[in-house]
Amino acid sequence: MSIATGSKRSLTGQCILLLIILAFCVFPFYWMVTTSLKTQVVALESPPVWIFEATLDNYREALFDDGVLRTLGNSIIVAVCTTVLAVVLGLPAAYALARFEFRGKKDLWFWFITNRMVSPIVLALPFFLIVRNFGMLDQHITLILIYLTFNLPIVIWICTDQFRAIPKDLDEAATLEGASQFRIFAQICLPLAMPGVAVSSIFSFIFSWNELMFALILTRTNAKTAPAMAVSFMEGYNLPFGKIMATSTLIVIPVLIFALIASKQLVRGLTMGAVK
Protein backbone atom coordinates (compact mmCIF):
# COMPACT_ATOMS: atom_id res chain seq x y z
CA MET A 1 0.00 0.00 0.00
CA SER A 2 2.93 2.34 0.47
CA ILE A 3 4.36 1.69 -2.98
CA ALA A 4 3.58 4.33 -5.57
CA THR A 5 2.71 1.91 -8.41
CA GLY A 6 0.32 -0.08 -6.27
CA SER A 7 -1.35 2.88 -4.66
CA LYS A 8 -3.68 3.73 -7.53
CA ARG A 9 -4.91 0.19 -7.80
CA SER A 10 -5.33 -0.07 -4.07
CA LEU A 11 -7.33 3.17 -4.08
CA THR A 12 -9.73 1.78 -6.67
CA GLY A 13 -9.99 -1.41 -4.67
CA GLN A 14 -10.74 0.60 -1.54
CA CYS A 15 -13.37 2.57 -3.39
CA ILE A 16 -15.14 -0.58 -4.53
CA LEU A 17 -15.00 -2.13 -1.06
CA LEU A 18 -16.40 1.02 0.52
CA LEU A 19 -19.22 1.15 -1.99
CA ILE A 20 -20.06 -2.52 -1.30
CA ILE A 21 -20.12 -1.81 2.45
CA LEU A 22 -22.41 1.17 1.90
CA ALA A 23 -24.73 -0.76 -0.40
CA PHE A 24 -24.91 -3.66 2.03
CA CYS A 25 -25.86 -1.37 4.91
CA VAL A 26 -28.29 0.82 3.00
CA PHE A 27 -30.03 -1.54 0.59
CA PRO A 28 -32.50 -3.03 3.11
CA PHE A 29 -33.63 0.52 3.94
CA TYR A 30 -34.04 1.34 0.29
CA TRP A 31 -36.17 -1.77 -0.11
CA MET A 32 -38.21 -0.96 2.97
CA VAL A 33 -39.02 2.55 1.79
CA THR A 34 -39.81 1.57 -1.80
CA THR A 35 -42.02 -1.31 -0.67
CA SER A 36 -43.90 1.08 1.60
CA LEU A 37 -44.71 3.20 -1.47
CA LYS A 38 -46.15 0.29 -3.46
CA THR A 39 -49.81 -0.63 -3.68
CA GLN A 40 -50.63 -4.16 -2.54
CA VAL A 41 -50.95 -5.26 -6.18
CA VAL A 42 -47.51 -3.92 -7.09
CA ALA A 43 -45.96 -5.28 -3.88
CA LEU A 44 -47.18 -8.76 -4.75
CA GLU A 45 -45.72 -8.84 -8.22
CA SER A 46 -43.37 -11.67 -8.88
CA PRO A 47 -40.56 -11.06 -9.62
CA PRO A 48 -40.57 -7.78 -7.65
CA VAL A 49 -40.59 -4.57 -9.65
CA TRP A 50 -38.05 -1.80 -9.15
CA ILE A 51 -39.79 0.97 -11.06
CA PHE A 52 -43.41 1.75 -10.28
CA GLU A 53 -45.80 4.57 -9.51
CA ALA A 54 -45.30 5.61 -5.89
CA THR A 55 -48.28 6.14 -3.61
CA LEU A 56 -48.67 7.28 -0.03
CA ASP A 57 -51.85 5.25 0.48
CA ASN A 58 -50.11 2.77 2.79
CA TYR A 59 -49.06 5.56 5.13
CA ARG A 60 -52.49 7.12 5.13
CA GLU A 61 -54.26 3.84 5.79
CA ALA A 62 -51.80 2.64 8.42
CA LEU A 63 -51.67 5.94 10.29
CA PHE A 64 -55.34 6.88 10.29
CA ASP A 65 -57.41 3.76 9.63
CA ASP A 66 -55.39 1.18 11.53
CA GLY A 67 -54.33 3.39 14.42
CA VAL A 68 -50.56 3.36 13.92
CA LEU A 69 -50.58 7.06 14.76
CA ARG A 70 -51.86 6.29 18.25
CA THR A 71 -49.24 3.60 18.81
CA LEU A 72 -46.51 5.97 17.65
CA GLY A 73 -47.86 8.41 20.21
CA ASN A 74 -47.67 5.69 22.87
CA SER A 75 -44.10 4.92 21.86
CA ILE A 76 -43.15 8.57 22.23
CA ILE A 77 -44.83 8.89 25.63
CA VAL A 78 -43.14 5.76 26.94
CA ALA A 79 -39.69 6.50 25.51
CA VAL A 80 -39.62 10.12 26.66
CA CYS A 81 -40.93 9.43 30.17
CA THR A 82 -38.59 6.53 30.82
CA THR A 83 -35.65 8.55 29.55
CA VAL A 84 -36.43 11.52 31.79
CA LEU A 85 -36.89 9.21 34.76
CA ALA A 86 -33.66 7.35 34.04
CA VAL A 87 -31.70 10.61 33.86
CA VAL A 88 -33.23 12.02 37.06
CA LEU A 89 -32.54 8.81 39.00
CA GLY A 90 -29.27 7.91 37.33
CA LEU A 91 -27.35 11.18 37.41
CA PRO A 92 -26.89 11.41 41.18
CA ALA A 93 -25.88 7.75 41.29
CA ALA A 94 -23.33 8.29 38.53
CA TYR A 95 -21.95 11.27 40.40
CA ALA A 96 -21.55 9.24 43.59
CA LEU A 97 -19.86 6.37 41.76
CA ALA A 98 -17.41 8.77 40.15
CA ARG A 99 -16.62 10.86 43.22
CA PHE A 100 -17.06 8.98 46.49
CA GLU A 101 -15.62 5.85 47.99
CA PHE A 102 -18.16 3.82 49.89
CA ARG A 103 -18.78 0.29 51.07
CA GLY A 104 -20.41 -1.97 48.52
CA LYS A 105 -19.42 0.25 45.61
CA LYS A 106 -17.94 -2.70 43.77
CA ASP A 107 -21.04 -4.84 44.28
CA LEU A 108 -23.20 -1.99 43.14
CA TRP A 109 -21.15 -1.61 39.98
CA PHE A 110 -21.36 -5.34 39.33
CA TRP A 111 -25.11 -5.26 39.73
CA PHE A 112 -25.47 -2.37 37.27
CA ILE A 113 -23.36 -4.21 34.72
CA THR A 114 -25.33 -7.44 35.14
CA ASN A 115 -28.44 -5.51 34.17
CA ARG A 116 -26.91 -4.92 30.74
CA MET A 117 -26.48 -8.67 30.30
CA VAL A 118 -29.75 -10.07 31.62
CA SER A 119 -32.15 -11.36 29.00
CA PRO A 120 -35.39 -9.37 29.21
CA ILE A 121 -37.42 -12.59 29.16
CA VAL A 122 -36.04 -13.39 32.64
CA LEU A 123 -37.73 -10.25 33.96
CA ALA A 124 -40.77 -10.45 31.71
CA LEU A 125 -42.18 -13.60 33.33
CA PRO A 126 -42.41 -12.40 36.96
CA PHE A 127 -43.10 -8.80 35.94
CA PHE A 128 -46.12 -9.93 33.97
CA LEU A 129 -47.56 -11.83 36.96
CA ILE A 130 -46.92 -8.97 39.38
CA VAL A 131 -48.35 -6.33 37.08
CA ARG A 132 -51.39 -8.48 36.40
CA ASN A 133 -52.05 -8.77 40.13
CA PHE A 134 -51.97 -5.00 40.45
CA GLY A 135 -54.23 -4.64 37.43
CA MET A 136 -51.58 -2.58 35.65
CA LEU A 137 -51.41 -4.48 32.36
CA ASP A 138 -51.71 -2.35 29.24
CA GLN A 139 -50.73 0.93 30.93
CA HIS A 140 -47.97 3.32 29.94
CA ILE A 141 -46.50 3.49 33.43
CA THR A 142 -45.82 -0.26 33.39
CA LEU A 143 -43.62 -0.04 30.31
CA ILE A 144 -41.99 3.15 31.57
CA LEU A 145 -40.94 1.37 34.75
CA ILE A 146 -39.75 -1.87 33.21
CA TYR A 147 -37.68 0.02 30.63
CA LEU A 148 -35.79 1.58 33.50
CA THR A 149 -34.11 -1.79 34.04
CA PHE A 150 -32.00 -1.24 30.95
CA ASN A 151 -32.04 2.56 30.69
CA LEU A 152 -30.90 3.33 34.20
CA PRO A 153 -27.67 1.30 33.84
CA ILE A 154 -26.89 3.06 30.55
CA VAL A 155 -27.32 6.51 32.06
CA ILE A 156 -25.28 5.58 35.13
CA TRP A 157 -22.57 4.09 32.98
CA ILE A 158 -22.05 6.88 30.51
CA CYS A 159 -22.46 9.65 33.06
CA THR A 160 -20.06 8.05 35.55
CA ASP A 161 -17.45 8.21 32.81
CA GLN A 162 -18.33 11.80 32.13
CA PHE A 163 -18.13 12.84 35.80
CA ARG A 164 -14.76 11.12 36.15
CA ALA A 165 -13.42 13.28 33.35
CA ILE A 166 -14.20 16.46 35.32
CA PRO A 167 -11.11 17.49 37.33
CA LYS A 168 -11.50 16.97 41.06
CA ASP A 169 -9.73 20.29 41.72
CA LEU A 170 -12.98 22.03 40.86
CA ASP A 171 -14.81 20.18 43.62
CA GLU A 172 -12.06 20.84 46.11
CA ALA A 173 -11.97 24.53 45.34
CA ALA A 174 -15.74 24.71 45.79
CA THR A 175 -15.55 22.82 49.09
CA LEU A 176 -13.04 25.34 50.38
CA GLU A 177 -15.46 28.07 49.42
CA GLY A 178 -18.01 26.34 51.62
CA ALA A 179 -20.31 24.89 48.96
CA SER A 180 -22.43 21.92 49.99
CA GLN A 181 -22.00 18.54 48.29
CA PHE A 182 -25.33 18.96 46.57
CA ARG A 183 -24.45 22.41 45.24
CA ILE A 184 -21.17 21.09 43.85
CA PHE A 185 -23.10 18.38 42.06
CA ALA A 186 -25.88 20.60 40.77
CA GLN A 187 -24.01 23.78 39.91
CA ILE A 188 -20.47 22.72 39.03
CA CYS A 189 -20.41 19.13 37.82
CA LEU A 190 -23.83 18.84 36.25
CA PRO A 191 -23.36 21.57 33.62
CA LEU A 192 -19.99 20.04 32.66
CA ALA A 193 -21.53 16.59 32.36
CA MET A 194 -24.19 17.70 29.88
CA PRO A 195 -22.63 15.93 26.86
CA GLY A 196 -22.87 12.63 28.73
CA VAL A 197 -26.45 13.38 29.70
CA ALA A 198 -27.32 14.08 26.08
CA VAL A 199 -25.70 10.92 24.76
CA SER A 200 -27.19 8.67 27.40
CA SER A 201 -30.62 10.21 26.83
CA ILE A 202 -30.36 9.41 23.14
CA PHE A 203 -29.45 5.82 23.95
CA SER A 204 -32.20 5.47 26.46
CA PHE A 205 -34.67 6.82 23.92
CA ILE A 206 -33.45 4.50 21.16
CA PHE A 207 -33.52 1.37 23.30
CA SER A 208 -37.00 2.11 24.63
CA TRP A 209 -38.33 3.02 21.22
CA ASN A 210 -36.95 -0.19 19.69
CA GLU A 211 -38.15 -2.54 22.40
CA LEU A 212 -40.64 -5.20 21.39
CA MET A 213 -40.81 -8.09 23.83
CA PHE A 214 -42.03 -6.27 26.93
CA ALA A 215 -44.46 -4.32 24.78
CA LEU A 216 -45.90 -7.53 23.35
CA ILE A 217 -46.32 -9.14 26.74
CA LEU A 218 -47.41 -6.16 28.82
CA THR A 219 -49.70 -4.20 26.48
CA ARG A 220 -52.86 -5.00 24.55
CA THR A 221 -54.52 -1.94 22.99
CA ASN A 222 -54.40 1.12 25.22
CA ALA A 223 -50.62 1.37 25.64
CA LYS A 224 -49.59 -0.65 22.58
CA THR A 225 -46.35 0.67 21.09
CA ALA A 226 -45.55 0.99 17.39
CA PRO A 227 -43.28 -2.10 17.09
CA ALA A 228 -45.98 -4.25 18.70
CA MET A 229 -48.46 -2.75 16.23
CA ALA A 230 -46.23 -3.57 13.26
CA VAL A 231 -46.05 -7.17 14.44
CA SER A 232 -49.82 -7.44 14.68
CA PHE A 233 -50.07 -6.82 10.92
CA MET A 234 -48.29 -10.12 10.44
CA GLU A 235 -51.35 -12.23 11.17
CA GLY A 236 -53.40 -13.94 8.51
CA TYR A 237 -52.47 -15.12 5.05
CA ASN A 238 -52.62 -12.07 2.84
CA LEU A 239 -49.86 -10.03 4.42
CA PRO A 240 -50.20 -6.28 3.72
CA PHE A 241 -46.54 -5.87 2.81
CA GLY A 242 -46.85 -2.20 1.90
CA LYS A 243 -48.52 -1.28 5.17
CA ILE A 244 -46.06 -3.29 7.23
CA MET A 245 -43.16 -1.53 5.55
CA ALA A 246 -44.83 1.88 5.89
CA THR A 247 -45.21 1.30 9.62
CA SER A 248 -41.63 0.04 9.81
CA THR A 249 -40.36 3.13 8.03
CA LEU A 250 -42.22 5.36 10.46
CA ILE A 251 -40.68 3.46 13.39
CA VAL A 252 -37.15 3.47 12.05
CA ILE A 253 -36.80 7.06 10.86
CA PRO A 254 -36.68 8.80 14.26
CA VAL A 255 -34.20 6.23 15.58
CA LEU A 256 -31.92 6.66 12.61
CA ILE A 257 -31.90 10.42 13.04
CA PHE A 258 -30.94 10.09 16.70
CA ALA A 259 -28.37 7.40 15.94
CA LEU A 260 -26.70 9.55 13.29
CA ILE A 261 -26.56 12.47 15.73
CA ALA A 262 -24.89 10.25 18.33
CA SER A 263 -22.96 8.16 15.79
CA LYS A 264 -19.55 8.96 17.30
CA GLN A 265 -20.65 7.67 20.70
CA LEU A 266 -22.73 4.74 19.48
CA VAL A 267 -20.08 2.10 20.08
CA ARG A 268 -19.27 3.51 23.48
CA GLY A 269 -22.89 3.24 24.46
CA LEU A 270 -23.36 -0.26 23.14
CA THR A 271 -20.28 -1.57 24.93
CA MET A 272 -21.16 0.33 28.09
CA GLY A 273 -18.02 2.41 27.97
CA ALA A 274 -15.55 -0.47 27.68
CA VAL A 275 -14.45 0.73 24.25
CA LYS A 276 -14.06 4.43 23.66
Added chain:
Amino acid sequence: MFVGPAVISLAVIGIAPLIYAAYTSFHFFNLTKLKHVEFIGLQNYAFVLTDGVFWQAIGRTFTVLGMALPVQVALGLVIALVLHQPGLTLLKTLARLGLVLPMATTYAVVGLLGQVMFNQKFGVVNQLIGFLGVDPVNWIGNSFNAFAMVIFWDVWQWTPFVALILLAGLTTVPGEIEEAAKLETKSWLTVLRYVQLPFLVPGLVAILILRTADTLKLFDMVFTLTRGGPGSSTELISLMIQRVGFRAFDQGLASAQAIILLAITIVLSQLYIKFFYREV
Protein backbone atom coordinates in the same frame (compact mmCIF):
# COMPACT_ATOMS: atom_id res chain seq x y z
CA MET B 1 -27.96 9.88 49.50
CA PHE B 2 -26.95 10.18 45.88
CA VAL B 3 -27.23 6.51 44.94
CA GLY B 4 -30.37 5.91 46.97
CA PRO B 5 -33.06 6.65 44.37
CA ALA B 6 -31.37 4.62 41.65
CA VAL B 7 -30.72 1.66 43.92
CA ILE B 8 -34.22 1.62 45.35
CA SER B 9 -35.93 1.86 41.98
CA LEU B 10 -33.72 -0.80 40.40
CA ALA B 11 -34.30 -3.03 43.41
CA VAL B 12 -38.06 -2.67 43.09
CA ILE B 13 -38.28 -3.20 39.35
CA GLY B 14 -35.19 -5.39 38.85
CA ILE B 15 -34.63 -7.51 41.94
CA ALA B 16 -38.12 -7.98 43.35
CA PRO B 17 -39.40 -9.62 40.14
CA LEU B 18 -36.40 -11.94 40.14
CA ILE B 19 -37.17 -13.06 43.68
CA TYR B 20 -40.74 -13.65 42.58
CA ALA B 21 -39.45 -15.66 39.59
CA ALA B 22 -37.39 -17.80 41.94
CA TYR B 23 -40.52 -18.34 44.04
CA THR B 24 -42.59 -19.30 40.98
CA SER B 25 -39.89 -21.68 39.81
CA PHE B 26 -40.41 -23.87 42.89
CA HIS B 27 -44.12 -24.19 42.19
CA PHE B 28 -46.47 -25.81 39.77
CA PHE B 29 -47.74 -22.54 38.34
CA ASN B 30 -49.90 -22.66 35.22
CA LEU B 31 -51.80 -19.57 34.07
CA THR B 32 -54.77 -21.68 33.02
CA LYS B 33 -54.90 -23.57 36.33
CA LEU B 34 -54.27 -20.84 38.86
CA LYS B 35 -56.35 -22.66 41.50
CA HIS B 36 -53.78 -25.44 41.61
CA VAL B 37 -50.60 -23.55 42.42
CA GLU B 38 -48.59 -26.01 44.44
CA PHE B 39 -45.09 -26.18 45.94
CA ILE B 40 -43.14 -28.87 44.13
CA GLY B 41 -39.58 -28.12 45.26
CA LEU B 42 -36.93 -28.66 42.64
CA GLN B 43 -39.12 -30.60 40.21
CA ASN B 44 -39.18 -27.82 37.62
CA TYR B 45 -35.40 -27.60 37.74
CA ALA B 46 -35.02 -31.35 37.50
CA PHE B 47 -37.30 -31.31 34.49
CA VAL B 48 -35.48 -28.45 32.76
CA LEU B 49 -32.00 -29.85 33.34
CA THR B 50 -32.95 -33.21 31.85
CA ASP B 51 -35.17 -31.74 29.14
CA GLY B 52 -33.75 -32.31 25.69
CA VAL B 53 -35.82 -29.49 24.21
CA PHE B 54 -34.30 -26.95 26.61
CA TRP B 55 -30.75 -27.98 25.78
CA GLN B 56 -31.56 -27.97 22.08
CA ALA B 57 -32.67 -24.34 22.40
CA ILE B 58 -29.45 -23.50 24.26
CA GLY B 59 -27.55 -25.39 21.60
CA ARG B 60 -29.28 -23.44 18.80
CA THR B 61 -28.50 -20.18 20.53
CA PHE B 62 -24.82 -21.01 20.72
CA THR B 63 -24.88 -22.30 17.14
CA VAL B 64 -26.13 -18.89 15.98
CA LEU B 65 -23.33 -17.29 17.98
CA GLY B 66 -20.74 -19.77 16.70
CA MET B 67 -21.72 -19.24 13.06
CA ALA B 68 -22.38 -15.50 13.12
CA LEU B 69 -19.50 -14.30 15.28
CA PRO B 70 -16.58 -15.53 13.11
CA VAL B 71 -18.24 -13.98 10.05
CA GLN B 72 -18.82 -10.74 11.92
CA VAL B 73 -15.22 -10.60 13.13
CA ALA B 74 -13.78 -11.44 9.71
CA LEU B 75 -15.96 -8.93 7.81
CA GLY B 76 -15.62 -6.40 10.61
CA LEU B 77 -11.85 -6.63 10.48
CA VAL B 78 -11.82 -6.09 6.71
CA ILE B 79 -14.09 -3.06 7.08
CA ALA B 80 -12.01 -1.67 9.93
CA LEU B 81 -8.77 -2.08 7.98
CA VAL B 82 -10.24 -0.35 4.93
CA LEU B 83 -11.58 2.53 7.00
CA HIS B 84 -8.23 2.81 8.77
CA GLN B 85 -6.38 3.44 5.48
CA PRO B 86 -5.64 7.08 4.74
CA GLY B 87 -7.38 8.89 1.87
CA LEU B 88 -10.90 8.93 0.38
CA THR B 89 -12.16 10.91 3.37
CA LEU B 90 -15.61 11.71 2.03
CA LEU B 91 -16.45 8.15 1.03
CA LYS B 92 -15.16 6.86 4.36
CA THR B 93 -17.26 9.31 6.34
CA LEU B 94 -20.26 8.15 4.34
CA ALA B 95 -19.41 4.50 4.96
CA ARG B 96 -19.08 5.15 8.70
CA LEU B 97 -22.50 6.78 8.78
CA GLY B 98 -23.83 3.85 6.75
CA LEU B 99 -22.47 1.47 9.37
CA VAL B 100 -24.50 3.21 12.04
CA LEU B 101 -27.80 2.37 10.33
CA PRO B 102 -28.02 -1.42 10.86
CA MET B 103 -27.10 -1.15 14.54
CA ALA B 104 -29.82 1.38 15.29
CA THR B 105 -32.58 -0.33 13.32
CA THR B 106 -35.43 -1.55 15.47
CA TYR B 107 -34.83 -5.28 15.92
CA ALA B 108 -38.45 -6.06 15.22
CA VAL B 109 -38.26 -4.15 11.94
CA VAL B 110 -35.21 -6.17 10.90
CA GLY B 111 -37.32 -9.30 11.21
CA LEU B 112 -40.23 -7.81 9.26
CA LEU B 113 -37.86 -6.59 6.58
CA GLY B 114 -36.40 -10.08 6.46
CA GLN B 115 -39.85 -11.54 5.82
CA VAL B 116 -40.45 -9.13 2.96
CA MET B 117 -37.03 -9.45 1.34
CA PHE B 118 -36.71 -13.21 1.73
CA ASN B 119 -40.26 -14.08 0.69
CA GLN B 120 -40.09 -17.02 -1.70
CA LYS B 121 -42.35 -15.54 -4.35
CA PHE B 122 -42.26 -11.75 -3.97
CA GLY B 123 -38.88 -11.33 -2.29
CA VAL B 124 -36.03 -9.35 -3.77
CA VAL B 125 -33.40 -11.79 -2.51
CA ASN B 126 -34.65 -14.60 -4.70
CA GLN B 127 -34.77 -12.18 -7.62
CA LEU B 128 -31.16 -11.12 -7.05
CA ILE B 129 -29.83 -14.66 -6.72
CA GLY B 130 -31.95 -15.47 -9.77
CA PHE B 131 -29.70 -13.12 -11.78
CA LEU B 132 -26.84 -15.39 -10.76
CA GLY B 133 -28.75 -18.38 -12.07
CA VAL B 134 -29.87 -19.75 -8.70
CA ASP B 135 -33.40 -21.13 -8.42
CA PRO B 136 -35.79 -19.45 -5.95
CA VAL B 137 -35.16 -20.66 -2.43
CA ASN B 138 -37.85 -21.32 0.17
CA TRP B 139 -36.20 -19.34 2.97
CA ILE B 140 -38.89 -19.10 5.60
CA GLY B 141 -40.49 -22.52 5.24
CA ASN B 142 -37.36 -24.66 5.37
CA SER B 143 -35.65 -25.37 8.70
CA PHE B 144 -32.11 -25.09 7.45
CA ASN B 145 -32.73 -21.99 5.32
CA ALA B 146 -34.65 -20.25 8.08
CA PHE B 147 -31.73 -20.79 10.42
CA ALA B 148 -29.33 -19.41 7.80
CA MET B 149 -31.59 -16.39 7.42
CA VAL B 150 -31.49 -15.65 11.16
CA ILE B 151 -27.70 -15.78 11.01
CA PHE B 152 -27.67 -13.55 7.93
CA TRP B 153 -29.66 -10.80 9.66
CA ASP B 154 -27.61 -11.08 12.82
CA VAL B 155 -24.50 -10.61 10.68
CA TRP B 156 -26.09 -7.69 8.84
CA GLN B 157 -27.06 -5.94 12.04
CA TRP B 158 -23.95 -6.49 14.14
CA THR B 159 -20.99 -6.59 11.74
CA PRO B 160 -20.88 -2.76 11.83
CA PHE B 161 -20.65 -2.91 15.61
CA VAL B 162 -17.68 -5.28 15.43
CA ALA B 163 -16.09 -3.15 12.69
CA LEU B 164 -16.35 0.07 14.68
CA ILE B 165 -14.92 -1.54 17.84
CA LEU B 166 -11.99 -2.92 15.87
CA LEU B 167 -11.51 0.43 14.14
CA ALA B 168 -11.33 2.08 17.55
CA GLY B 169 -8.68 -0.50 18.45
CA LEU B 170 -6.68 0.24 15.30
CA THR B 171 -6.55 3.95 16.09
CA THR B 172 -4.88 3.17 19.44
CA VAL B 173 -1.82 1.78 17.63
CA PRO B 174 0.85 4.50 17.94
CA GLY B 175 1.40 6.08 14.53
CA GLU B 176 5.21 5.80 14.56
CA ILE B 177 5.18 2.08 15.30
CA GLU B 178 2.73 1.42 12.48
CA GLU B 179 4.73 3.56 10.03
CA ALA B 180 7.98 1.85 10.98
CA ALA B 181 6.42 -1.57 10.54
CA LYS B 182 5.05 -0.64 7.13
CA LEU B 183 8.53 0.42 6.01
CA GLU B 184 9.91 -2.94 7.17
CA THR B 185 7.43 -5.13 5.36
CA LYS B 186 5.05 -4.89 2.45
CA SER B 187 2.73 -7.53 3.80
CA TRP B 188 -0.29 -6.03 5.53
CA LEU B 189 -0.87 -9.41 7.10
CA THR B 190 2.44 -9.22 8.97
CA VAL B 191 1.63 -5.73 10.15
CA LEU B 192 -1.75 -6.94 11.33
CA ARG B 193 -0.40 -10.02 13.11
CA TYR B 194 2.58 -8.50 14.91
CA VAL B 195 1.80 -4.82 15.27
CA GLN B 196 -1.95 -4.23 15.25
CA LEU B 197 -3.32 -7.44 16.76
CA PRO B 198 -2.12 -6.80 20.33
CA PHE B 199 -4.07 -3.53 20.27
CA LEU B 200 -7.18 -5.30 19.04
CA VAL B 201 -7.32 -7.89 21.82
CA PRO B 202 -9.33 -5.83 24.35
CA GLY B 203 -11.88 -5.02 21.65
CA LEU B 204 -12.12 -8.67 20.62
CA VAL B 205 -12.72 -9.75 24.22
CA ALA B 206 -15.46 -7.12 24.56
CA ILE B 207 -17.02 -8.33 21.30
CA LEU B 208 -16.96 -11.95 22.43
CA ILE B 209 -18.61 -11.26 25.77
CA LEU B 210 -21.17 -8.75 24.51
CA ARG B 211 -22.15 -10.79 21.47
CA THR B 212 -22.62 -13.83 23.71
CA ALA B 213 -24.88 -11.85 26.05
CA ASP B 214 -26.81 -10.32 23.15
CA THR B 215 -27.34 -13.67 21.44
CA LEU B 216 -28.70 -15.10 24.69
CA LYS B 217 -31.07 -12.10 24.73
CA LEU B 218 -31.92 -12.32 21.02
CA PHE B 219 -35.70 -12.29 20.75
CA ASP B 220 -37.34 -9.48 18.76
CA MET B 221 -35.70 -10.10 15.39
CA VAL B 222 -36.22 -13.86 15.40
CA PHE B 223 -39.76 -13.52 16.70
CA THR B 224 -40.83 -11.23 13.86
CA LEU B 225 -38.83 -13.15 11.28
CA THR B 226 -39.77 -16.78 11.97
CA ARG B 227 -41.57 -16.99 15.36
CA GLY B 228 -39.10 -19.76 16.12
CA GLY B 229 -40.28 -21.88 13.22
CA PRO B 230 -40.66 -23.78 11.05
CA GLY B 231 -41.25 -26.35 13.77
CA SER B 232 -38.81 -25.31 16.44
CA SER B 233 -35.84 -24.95 14.09
CA THR B 234 -35.09 -21.32 14.99
CA GLU B 235 -36.41 -21.37 18.54
CA LEU B 236 -33.60 -19.76 20.52
CA ILE B 237 -33.55 -19.81 24.30
CA SER B 238 -35.43 -16.50 24.79
CA LEU B 239 -38.15 -17.56 22.37
CA MET B 240 -38.48 -20.89 24.07
CA ILE B 241 -38.93 -19.37 27.52
CA GLN B 242 -41.49 -16.96 26.08
CA ARG B 243 -43.39 -19.84 24.47
CA VAL B 244 -43.40 -21.97 27.61
CA GLY B 245 -44.44 -19.04 29.80
CA PHE B 246 -46.96 -17.25 27.60
CA ARG B 247 -48.17 -19.71 25.00
CA ALA B 248 -48.04 -22.94 27.04
CA PHE B 249 -48.80 -20.84 30.18
CA ASP B 250 -46.44 -22.89 32.36
CA GLN B 251 -44.95 -20.03 34.36
CA GLY B 252 -43.31 -22.32 36.90
CA LEU B 253 -41.31 -24.20 34.33
CA ALA B 254 -40.48 -21.04 32.35
CA SER B 255 -39.24 -19.37 35.53
CA ALA B 256 -36.92 -22.28 36.24
CA GLN B 257 -35.56 -21.95 32.70
CA ALA B 258 -35.16 -18.21 33.16
CA ILE B 259 -33.28 -18.63 36.45
CA ILE B 260 -30.86 -21.03 34.78
CA LEU B 261 -30.37 -18.51 31.97
CA LEU B 262 -29.78 -15.83 34.60
CA ALA B 263 -27.06 -17.95 36.19
CA ILE B 264 -25.28 -18.20 32.83
CA THR B 265 -25.60 -14.43 32.44
CA ILE B 266 -24.11 -13.69 35.84
CA VAL B 267 -21.03 -15.74 34.99
CA LEU B 268 -20.72 -13.70 31.78
CA SER B 269 -20.96 -10.42 33.66
CA GLN B 270 -18.24 -11.57 36.05
CA LEU B 271 -15.99 -12.20 33.06
CA TYR B 272 -16.81 -8.81 31.61
CA ILE B 273 -15.91 -7.03 34.81
CA LYS B 274 -12.77 -9.08 35.23
CA PHE B 275 -11.52 -7.87 31.87
CA PHE B 276 -12.68 -4.28 31.88
CA TYR B 277 -13.31 -2.88 35.29
CA ARG B 278 -10.32 -3.98 37.30
CA GLU B 279 -9.75 -0.48 38.56
CA VAL B 280 -13.18 0.01 40.09
